[in-house]
Amino acid sequence: MENIHINMMAVIVAVVVNFVLGYIWYTPLFGKAWGTEMGYKMDEKPPGSELAKGMIFMVIGNFLMAYVFAHNIAVWDPTTWGQPASTESPAMNACMAAFFTWLGFYFPGDLGSTAWERKSWKLFGINTGYHFASLLVVAMILVYMK
Numbered sequence: 073m074e075n076i077h078i079n080m081m082a083v084i085v086a087v088v089v090n091f092v093l094g095y096i097w098y099t100p101l102f103g104k105a106w107g108t109e110m111g112y113k114m115d116e117k118p119p120g121s122e123l124a125k126g127m128i129f130m131v132i133g134n135f136l137m138a139y140v141f142a143h144n145i146a147v148w149d150p151t152t153w154g155q156p157a158s159t160e161s162p163a164m165n166a167c168m169a170a171f172f173t174w175l176g177f178y179f180p181g182d183l184g185s186t187a188w189e190r191k192s193w194k195l196f197g198i199n200t201g202y203h204f205a206s207l208l209v210v211a212m213i214l215v216y217m218k
Contacts, residue, residue, distance in 0.1 A: 075154070076146045078139070082217035086138040086210040087131065093209055094130060097202045109195035141207070142214050145169050162218075166211035170204065173211075178203040 098106055107114050148169065151157050158165060182200040185191045 075152055076143065078142045078146065079214075079217050082214050083135070083138045083142055085217065086142075086213040087134040089213060090134045090138065090206050090210055091127075091131060093206055094134075094202065097198075097205065102198045102202075105194065106198050109192050109198070137206075138210050138214070141169070141173065141210055144173065145211065145214055162215045163212070166215040167208065169215075170207035170211040174200075174204045174207050178207070 104114060145165075146152050149158070149165075160168075179200060182196055182203065185199070186193060186196040
């Protein structure tokens with residue numbers, strides 16, 4: 073019988089850390105390049121209501137991603153099914169969960185955006201890099217705070 077336990081504190085920490093990662097990724101690290109590739113005028117600031125809406129949606133999205141990812145990680149944990157624990161380290165389990173989730177669910181969508189929405193390869197690299205980094209950070213938090 074399955075025994076899935078989700079540490080909601082880990083999910084909340086993952087949401088906060090992922091939000092901070094998104095800020096760092098899309099502001100000081102790649103903000104100018106991302107804005108240029110998106111066609112934004114870098115000297116114009118969006119209205120406060122638009123920023124607030126974006127941040128609220130990002131928090132909601134971060135929560136959904138972390139909560140569902142916690143379930144996925146738990147389902148692939150042998151102890152959930154009454155089996156002996158994996159011989160892999162928690163870090164390796166987190167890396168594998170992040171990589172295969174990114175490869176199967178994020179990478180194809182990012183490729184599709186590049187192909188069908190005529191986005192640049194530079195934008196592809198920025199966005200898919202963030203998606204992978206985000207999954208990796210969230211997976212580490214979920215695995216170590218299990």
